C-alpha cells in the first residue's frame with residue numbers, strides 16, 4: 383500500500399512522537415548561507431565539525447541519493463518539575479533530567495521504519511537524531527513543525543520549545559507542509575535574560591559565551607571573565623527557554639515516562655568533585671550527562687565553586 387501523510391502521522395504518534403511535518407527534499411540554500419556567515423564569525427567556538435560536510439547539509443541527496451522528502455518529528459520532553467537553587471548543588475538542563483533521548487528516539491525510529499516498510503516495502507530512508515550532517519532545525523522549520531526563535535531553538539505553537547527533533551530522509555513523495563509564521567514578534571525576553579549575553583543578535587548565538595556549549599561540548603577551560611554569570615548551571619542552561627512566553631503559556635506534560643527526572647535534576651558539586659571514572663560511568667550510563675565526560679563535569683563543578691555561583 384502507498385504511504386500517505388496520514389499513515390506516517392498515525393504510526394509516528396502511536397510510538398510517542400507529538401508533531402510530524404513533511405518537506406520536499408530541496409536544497410537548504412538560505413539556511414547554509416546563514417550557517418556559513420555564523421561560522422565565519424567564529425561563533426561555533428571549538429565545534430569544528432560544523433565546518434565540515436557542507437555539501438551534505440545543503441543537499442540531503444549527498445547523504446541519501448534520490449531523496450524525495452524529509453519528515454521532521456518532534457517529541458515533547460517537558461515534565462512538571464522545577465529546578466532547585468539549593469546551596470552546593472549545580473543545575474542540569476531539562477533535556478538531561480531523564481534517560482538519554484538518543485537511546486529512546488533511535489529505538490522508536492527503528493520501529494517506525496520497520497512499520498512503514500511493512501505497509502510499503504519500497505519505502506527506504508535514513509534516520510537522524512541530532513547526529514550527522516543534517517540540519518534538523520532547518521527541516522523542522524521547513525516542514526511547518528515550528529519557527530526558529532530568536533534564541534535559535536525551534537518553537538512550536540503546541541508545546542513551546544521543550545522538544546527533541548528527529549529527521550527522516552526518504553525516497554517517497556508526500557503532501558508537503560509550509561513553514562509557519564515567526565511568532566516571536568517584538569519580544570526580546572531571551573536576549574535580555576541571557577546572563578552571559580550569548581545571544582549577540584536576534585537569531586544569533588555565540589557559542590563562546592553560551593553556558594550550554596561551555597558546560598557540555600567545550601573541551602577547554604571556562605574563562606574567568608564569565609565568573610558569577612553561570613547562575614549555578616552545571617550542565618547546560620535553560621534560561622532563554624524558561625523566559626520564553628511560548629513555554630510559559632502552555633506547559634504540556636510529556637507522554638514519555640523515561641524523560642521524568644532520574645536523580646539528575648541538580649547534583650551536589652562535592653559529589654562530582656569526588657567522583658571517579660567508574661562512579662561516573664555507572665551514574666550517567668544512560669544519561670545525556672555522560673557527553674560532558676568526567677573531566678568536563680568536574681571542570682564545571684570547580685568553576686561554579688570557584689566563582690561562588692553555587693552559593694546563594
Ligand code: SF4
Pocket residue numbers: 533575576577578579580581587591592593594595618619620621622623
Ligand atoms: S542557553 Fe543560556 S547562555 Fe546559552 S543563550 Fe540561552 S540563556 Fe544564554
Ligand code: SF4
Pocket residue numbers: 531532533537565566567569570571572573622625626627628
Ligand atoms: S523569548 Fe521571545 S524572542 Fe525569545 S524565542 Fe521566545 S518569543 Fe522569541
